[in-house]
Amino acid sequence: MRVLRQAARIPVALCVAGILLVIGIISMAGGGRGVLSPERAGADPAAIAQHHWWVLITSQLIAGSWPALIIAVVATIIVVGWAERTMGGARTVLAFVVTGTIASLVGLGLEYIGSRAGEYWTSSVSALDTLDPLTPIAGTLAWASAGANGIWRRRIRVLLLTGAVAMLLYSGLPSDLYLLVAVGVGLLGGRLTLGRSAIPHWRSSRRERRGLLALVTIVLALGPLLSLAAPVRFGLLAPLGVTMSDATPSGRMPRVGCGNGRFDLNCVNALGHAHLHGVGGTLLSILPLVLMLVGAWGLLAGRRAAVWMLAALGLVQSAVAAWYLGILPATTSAGPPPGRHNAELVVWVAASILVPFAFSLILLAERRSFPVRVARRRALVITGLLAGWALVCVAVALAGSWLLRDQFRPAATWAGLLADLPSRFVPSSFLRSQPLVLHPTSPLANVVVHGAGPLFWVGVIVATVLLLRGTGTAVVAPDAARIRSLLARGSGTLGYMATWAGNSLWTSSNASAGIAYRVVGGVAVTTSDPFGSPAHPGAVLREFVEFCDANAWTPVFYSVHEPVRATLAEAGWSSIEVAEEITVDPRGFSTSGKAMQDVRTSVNRSRRDDLRVRWATWSEMPVRITAQITALSEEWMSSKDLPELGFTLGGLDELRDDDVMLAVVLDTEDRVRAITSWLPIRRDGVLMGRTLDMMRRAPGAPNGVMEFVIAEAMSHFAAEGLVVVSLSGSPLAGAGAERAGAPLAQVLDLLARTLEPLYGFRSLLRFKKKFSPALEPLHLVYRDPVTLPAIGMAVARCYLPTLTVRGLGEILRDRQNR
The missing domain is CATH 1.10.287 (Helix Hairpins)
Known part of the structure; x- marks a missing residue:
């Protein structure tokens, strides 16, 4: 049923895919003969001369081979289907027809003009019949990119433009020219019909520049493979593809043109059409390309060593191309023979030399983006x-x-x-x-x-x-000694968690604010909102993002409140709800009323059992009490299949802080029945409230003991003049409507369902709602949807830093077998 519902949303895409499939099968069954043959239906300059205008359409609907047909049908369903969901069926039909037709018309026109003028490339490809359904598909995608959000709009366009340019430079077939024209027409069409900018904006953060340079590196690495794998090569950089391989049999120069040392088009063309031979020659061709792909990975990780390596490789490649294609042929003969194609030949050779050289210079110029x-x-x-x-x-x-x-x-x-x-x-x-x-x-x-x-x-x-893979040294955070003074200025309800082990502290340039974060797998996850007394909170957030970019980290704001989410949303960030924070004003708290009946019953029962609450810090507690607290916590942990969670959940180590207040429930024999810990909330140096952190209940403790201690806490804090008590948020237990369907939400929900039987986050949320609180959502705010898988894994590793995927699988299997 789900498949049928999805199919119902893309009728145009399915119709086009069906047309391509039917025409393709008929064409293949005909053995390349008849009205659907490449000679009759393919695009070539002769068709324009003979006024066969139908090739402008037929060349876009026929695939030249079975693999091409399969790729075209799948691409239509996925790409054109996405375009249809983005901009509607009518615009999709318009984009498909207009981009394909104009691309064929412009491409054929350029070929016709060039062949009449005697231009070498167009003369070489004029006899080729072009059949390529990918041209209108790519044009449709470019058109629909105007309806995507900013990040995806830029990424789609970068991929389309770099891919089309690479195909034209390294392969150089007429279909590659049509593809580039179709992308350009699609960008313009999106601008006109959807009202979005057709030109990508390249003013970006260092992180985005790293991604762009890595993408260009991948294109330069895979480009030579296009010319090496192609049966014919006419691209401007086809000779460069050959220089990266031992493409001449037995290491000899081709006999045609190059064997006598002549530096002419026959030599270059022979090189362009030569093929790989032998395992050694193949490996010697591919391994440098693999090295470039490894370098692209290093660029994404912000490694400056990758910059130096790729720059050196590009300079060597440029020098080799200059020697092999330029100096050597020129010095082994009297010089280039006169001919009308010499200017084109110089352009070919210059492109092979200058493209890797220029890219090396760009990398070196941007080296500060790789810290x-x-x-x-x-x-x-x-x-x-x-x-x-x-x-x-x-x-x-x-x-x-x-x-x-x-x-x-x-x-x-x-x-x-x-x-x-x-x-x-x-x-x-x-x-x-x-x-x-x-x-x-x-x-x-x-x-x-x-x-x-x-x-x-x-x-x-x-x-x-x-x-x-080395850990490396990056830009370091400022001195963390000011953390407690910043928290005293303004800590927020969750700010005190910044003091916990495992967190790093970032402070703003004017030392007015701080942010606690953890870096996992290149993702910097904050513990909550900025704290301190920032005059301009938005500027603090931007400064922290720049700090993460300088370290090649992906910033993620976790468990932040609405003001932070709204500020980042104005800058184009996305968010999902990950928890609901429970807050109560202790001055107006009461157990009276029907809604508080369960809490009132628990409080009355506990008082009848002579339970009492002792308030003190860890250092003020007697050793007999702290020993019981330790034993209680260890026993509680022994009943869990997973290790103790961290990150936003404190443990025994966090109880020892003198700013953390403990509420210990004791019976008549001074046995510990339950314990809660409360973190301070300060503003301008004044204690304004407390936040609940650890909750532990002793085995055999009376029912309702936790309700009792929290109700007692409300009375205690009201007497102290506090104005806010936060029962904190239950991690991974958010159920906001905005979470539905979000990819990251699905990852976090999977983690929550996995941990729920072990830690009961959602049942804990239901428990806290007994106290008639105000509910405030906590959000996870992220910039780039592409990083969602890494974000999900980073959040999971923040809570369970020592847990491996294998270990989690074993635990789940053990639970299923019980």
Whole structure:
């Protein structure tokens, strides 16, 4: 039923997918012949010359192969379906038709003009028939992105633009040009029909710049694979893709154009059409790309070492492209032969050199956005190990070749081995246009020749991972000595939890406010609202976010009240309710009335049993009492399958603070029947209230003892002149309407359901509601929906820092078997 309800929301997408499927099956069944053949239905400049205008539509509805058909149908259901839910069916149809038609018309027009002018690229691709349903799909997505929220709008557009540009640069097929045009038309269409900006705004935080640079790194890493895997390559950077592989058979230059040292288009085109061969050449091509992907991961984590590594790799890549595509061909002949395509050739070569060079400069210019530095000693150790590994690889290559010197042609000599050594680690096509000095003639010699390079690159990748995984040193928080003075100025109901172990303290630049937080997996989770006496709370929040960005952390404001949520919401942040805080004014508290009947009964029963409450701090309590409290807590914990929770839930260690007041229920024999602890709430140095933290009930204690101690607390605090008592919030027990369906809420609800049988958060919330309190929601506020899985895991690890996924699974299985 759920699937049917979802399908009913996307009739246009399903209709388009059905059309693509039917036409695709008919076309495939016809074996590429008839009216649906590529020659009749595909887009090419000849169709424009012959006024076959129907190709503007048919080329967008026919897939060229079964895999392409499957991808197109799935993409239509997912992408066009999302667009339909975002902007409605009518706009979706408009976007699909307009973007596909205009893209084909503009692309074919450019091809036609270029081919008539003799331009090399258009002349090369003019004979290709283009069939690509992904063009209108991408255009529709770009159009609908205007209806998405700010974060997703930017992300969708970055992915579409970078992907389309990469396809055009590295593959260079006509369909890639159509794709880029369709994305541009879609952005403009979204601007006109949905009223949102069509151009992404790049003014962003350092965290967002890190993400953008990591995305560009991924594109540059995967781009060469497009040119290597493509059967034909016409992209501007197709030669760059070839330089990253040993793409010429047996390490020789292609015979056409390059074999005689001529630097012309035949040479570049031959390089562009060459294919990979052998396991060694394949690994030597792919491993540097894997290294770039590892570097992209380091950029996301804010590691400055990743910046230096990728910048160095880009400069080396640029130098190799300059030597291989420029200097070497030019110096092995009298120079480029005259021809009308020489200007285009220069552009091709310049792009192959300048793109990685420019990206390296951009990385270096943005290095301050990557603050996490690896400890100097760790960097030196890993660098030394890598240098040693490189020497081992060189020694193995030389020694192995010398031992097998009779299995090379010509026979290996030390001079020949040294001259041939660079080709073991860099494809020989990088180095010269002549054949290799030594050629292996046996399988074993071939393994020696092609094995040292991949082993070296594997070592580089492993060393890079170890380097980037280092804890590193980042920007540190200011001195935490002012925490208690800040709490005295204004702590809020949950602010005193900032003093607990495991929290870090951040203070504002003017020292007027502080925020307590914990960093788990790169996510900085606050314990509650800012505390102190900030003159401008919004500025404090922005400053803390900048502090997190400087440390490459994802800021998450947890258990914050409405003022903080509202301030962040104005800046575009999202939120969900995670708990409900129970607050009571003790001055007006009474157990009279029907609603308080259960509490009144419990209080009367406890008084008949001669129970009493003793108020004191831990240091003021007799040893016999504190020993019982310790034993009670340990016994309570022994009944739980999970370790004691932390974060916003205090334990025995937190009771020892002299600012924490204990309310201990004793019987006539001074046995501890229950205990509660109360945290201070101060404003301008004056104690204004208390917040309930620990609650423990002794086994065998009379029913209603907890209601009794809380009711007594209200009377005690009213007598002290306090104006607010918070019964705190029950973690993970929020049930606000806004939580329904939110991805993070589902993660937190799963955690709450898992822990409910063990800790009873929701039953605790029901218990606290007995006291006729005011309910105030506590929120989790986050900036980026992409980080929701990491946020959910971080919150779980804050409460259970020592629990592993495996350990939780074992506990749940044990409970099911009982």
